[in-house]
Amino acid sequence: MTQYRHQRKQVINVRTYSIIKSRDACFAAAPYKGVDLPADRREGLVFSAPTFLFFYHGLIAHKRAAESIKPYLFNGLVNFRALLSDKNIKGGFQPGRVYSRWLNEIFATDEGVENMFRWSGNIQLTQSMFKLMDAGRLDYFVDYYLLLRFHELSEGNRGTYNFYPLQEHKGQFGLGGIACHDTPVGRQLIADINAVLDTVRRLPEFRETNSRWLMPPGQSEQYWKLWQDELLARSD
Structure with missing residues (x-):
């Protein structure tokens, strides 16, 4: 063009x-x-x-959080609503951002969201979330598989994080x-x-x-x- x-x-x-x-x-x-x-x-x-x-958002989680997430994992999918009720697991998301229509509803109404870390700021937000996980301040954040792949290719640290699809997105695609x-x-x-x-x-x-x-x-x-x-x- x-x-x-x-x-x-x-x-x-x-x-x-x-x-x-x-x-x-x-x-x-x-x-x-x-x-x-x-x-x-x-x-x-x-x-x-x-x-x-x-495919829609999932959890990008530090590998040390695997045992904590495991009780909410069924057939390879995490029950996100159930996970939010566990105050011992710290997750993060970005208020005001457009997620899937299923997650948008959860972030707007679920009481468990109060336990989540909220981030805002500049265009390097996602890289900052990996640093927070590395520092032990966060167990996971909600984003696309694409962001994990980009981080691993740019930083060369494959194996440090896991990606978990969500039950709320079962059978869905975008x-x-x-x-x-x-x-x-x-x-x-x-x-x-x-x-x-x-x-x-x-x-x-x-x-x-x-x-x-x-x-x-x-x-x-x-x-x-x-x-x-x-x-x-x-x-x-």
Whole structure:
């Protein structure tokens, strides 16, 4: 799309949608059609066809917390609501951030959330959470597998942390795409993006990038079936 001048800007994730709605701008990692966004954040946006497929948030936990988490682990999935009732396990999350629609409800209503560490600040938030776990101040935090993979590749400390999927997300998956400000410029940009996506999404390089970062180990068959049946089936 050489007809556009592309610029990247780093912002704090809780402010992403208010920023793009204040100018002609886009966000490349929005939930498809805004499905996980509250109505007030979804309003004023226009969305592309899906550009990536992912599995929802889980727990990124220090390995020393494995025995504490084990009682809440069933068939490879953590019962997150039950875990929140255990005040001896310290978890963290970011208020105001968009998680899955299931977790958004838990963070808004569950009394156990009061025991969790809340963080806010600059764009290096996730790296700070790993440091808090290393220092013993935190047992886990809630985020995507992608963040664990990035940290391990950049820091070279594989084996220090575990990723636990959640029962609350059993059988669920997410589609993501590009969100732009709903203006004439934004709507034209989304139309131009959608016009090239059918070709781009089938490129080996595009598929490899998605799987490298967003496909957890052992889920290749499920990931590519969903890619074919769910992602490629949507053109707008």
